[in-house]
Amino acid sequence: xxxxxxxxxxxxxxxxxxxxxxxxGDKKLGMWLFICADSLTFAAxxxxxxxxxxxxxxxxxxxxxxxxxxxxxMTAFLLxxxxxxxxxxxxxxxxxxxxxxxxxxLTMLGGIAFDILHLREWxxxxxxxxxxxxxxxxxxxxxxxxxxxxxxxMTHVTIGVxxxxxxxxGFGRSKFSAEDVETSGLYWHFVDLVWMFIFPMVYLLSNxx
Amino acid sequence: MSINASHxxxxxxxxxxxxxxxxxxxxxxxxxxxxxxxxxxMVVILLGLSLMKSALIMAYFMHLRFERLSLVLTLIxxxxxxxxxxxxxxxxSVRIHQLTPR
Numbered sequence: 575x576x577x578x579x580x581x582x583x584x585x586x587x588x589x590x591x592x593x594x595x596x597x598x599g600d601k602k603l604g605m606w607l608f609i610c611a612d613s614l615t616f617a618a619x620x621x622x623x624x625x626x627x628x629x630x631x632x633x634x635x636x637x638x639x640x641x642x643x644x645x646x647x648m649t650a651f652l653l654x655x656x657x658x659x660x661x662x663x664x665x666x667x668x669x670x671x672x673x674x675x676x677x678x679x680l681t682m683l684g685g686i687a688f689d690i691l692h693l694r695e696w697x698x699x700x701x702x703x704x705x706x707x708x709x710x711x712x713x714x715x716x717x718x719x720x721x722x723x724x725x726x727x728m729t730h731v732t733i734g735v736x737x738x739x740x741x742x743x744g745f746g747r748s749k750f751s752a753e754d755v756e757t758s759g760l761y762w763h764f765v766d767l768v769w770m771f772i773f774p775m776v777y778l779l780s781n782x783x
Numbered sequence: 784m785s786i787n788a789s790h791x792x793x794x795x796x797x798x799x800x801x802x803x804x805x806x807x808x809x810x811x812x813x814x815x816x817x818x819x820x821x822x823x824x825m826v827v828i829l830l831g832l833s834l835m836k837s838a839l840i841m842a843y844f845m846h847l848r849f850e851r852l853s854l855v856l857t858l859i860x861x862x863x864x865x866x867x868x869x870x871x872x873x874x875x876s877v878r879i880h881q882l883t884p885r
Contacts, residue, residue, distance in 0.1 A: 595851075595853055596850070596851055596853055596854040596857070597850070597851045597854070598850065598851075598854060603854075606854070606858055607858075610858055610861075610862050613862055613866070614862070614865055614866070617865075617866045617869060618869060621866075621869045621870070621872065624873070624876075625872050625873065625875075625876040626876070628873065628876040628877060628880055629876040629877075629879035629880050629883070630880070630883075631880070631883045631885055642813065642816070646809070646810075646813060649809050650806065650809075653802060653805050653806060653809070654802070656802070656805075656840065656844050657798060657799070657802040659844070660798045660843075660844050661795065661798070664795065664798075756846075759844075759845075760845055763840055763841075763844040763845045764845070766840060766844075767836075767837045767840045767841065767845075770805075770833050770836045770837055770840070771830075771833050771837070773809075773812075774812050774816070774829040774830070774832070774833055775829070775830075775833075778812060778813065778815075778816035778829060779816070779822070779825065779826065779829065781816050781817070783817070783819070
C-alpha cells in the first residue's frame with residue numbers, strides 16, 4: 575500500500591486501495607462473491623414461488639399451529655447457532671483455539687437440530703400425501719415450491735454442518751487460520767439469513783387460522 | 784464506542800443484543816401472521832420485518848458494518864438491483880390469476 579502512496583501522481587489521487595482495495599482476505603472476498611451468487615439463486619426460487627402463488631386461484635394454507643411452533647423452534651435454533659458462530663469467530667480472532675472449536679461444535683449442533691426438526695416436518699407432510707406434483711388441497715405446485723425451497727435451504731444447512739466440521743478439526747489442529755473460521759461463519763450466517771425469508775414467506779403466509 | 788473503527792472487534796454483549804432483537808422481530812412476525820389482514824398488507828409487513836432482520840444479520844453477524852465501505856458498495860447495491868429486476872415477472876402472474884376461471 576505504501577507503494578501506491580509514494581508514487582501517487584496527479585489524477586491518481588482517488589485510488590488509495592493499494593493492493594487490497596477491500597481490505598479483506600481473498601478467501602473472505604471469495605465467500606462474499608459466492609454469497610451474492612447464491613442469494614440470487616434463492617431469490618429466483620422465492621420469486622418463482624411468489625409467481626406461482628399469485629397466479630393460483632386458491633393457495634393452500636396447511637400449516638396448523640403445531641407446524642408454526644415447530645418452525646419457530648427451528649428459527650430459534652438457527653438464530654442461536656448464528657450467535658455461537660460469531661462467538662467462535664471472536665474466539666478464533668483472539669487465537670483461543672479450544673473455545674473457538676467448542677463454539678463451532680455448538681453451532682453444528684444447532685444446525686443438526688434444525689435439520690432433524692425440518693425432516694420431521696417433511697415426513698409429516700409426505701404422510702399427509704404431499705408430493706412435488708400433488709397434494710390433498712388442490713394447487714399441485716404447492717408441493718413443488720415447498721419441497722424445492724425448503725429442500726434447497728436444508729441442503730445448505732447440511733453442507734454448512736459438514737463445512738463447519740472440517741473447519742473445527744482443521745482449526746483445532748492449527749491447520750486453518752482465523753480467517754478460515756470467519757469465512758465459514760459468513761456462509762453460516764447467510765444460511766440463517768435466507769431462512770429469515772423462507773420462514774415468513776412459506777410458513778407464516780400459509781398458516782391455518 | 785469502538786465499533787466505528789474499521790477493524791475494532793465488537794463486543795459479545797453487542798452480539799447478544801442483536802440476537803435478542805432477531806428473536807423479538809421473529810415473534811412480532813408470528814403475532815402479525817395471526818391477525819386477519821389483507822394478504823398484500825401482510826406480505827409488506829412480513830417482508831419489511833424480514834429485511835430488517837437480514838440487515839441486522841449482515842451488518843453485525845456478517846461484520847459488514849465493520850468492513851470498508853468499498854466492499855459494501857461492491858456487493859450490496861448490485862445484488863438489490865438484480866433481485867428487483869426479477870419482479871418483472873409479477874404482472875404476468877397477476878394476469879394469469881385474472882384469466883383463471885373460478
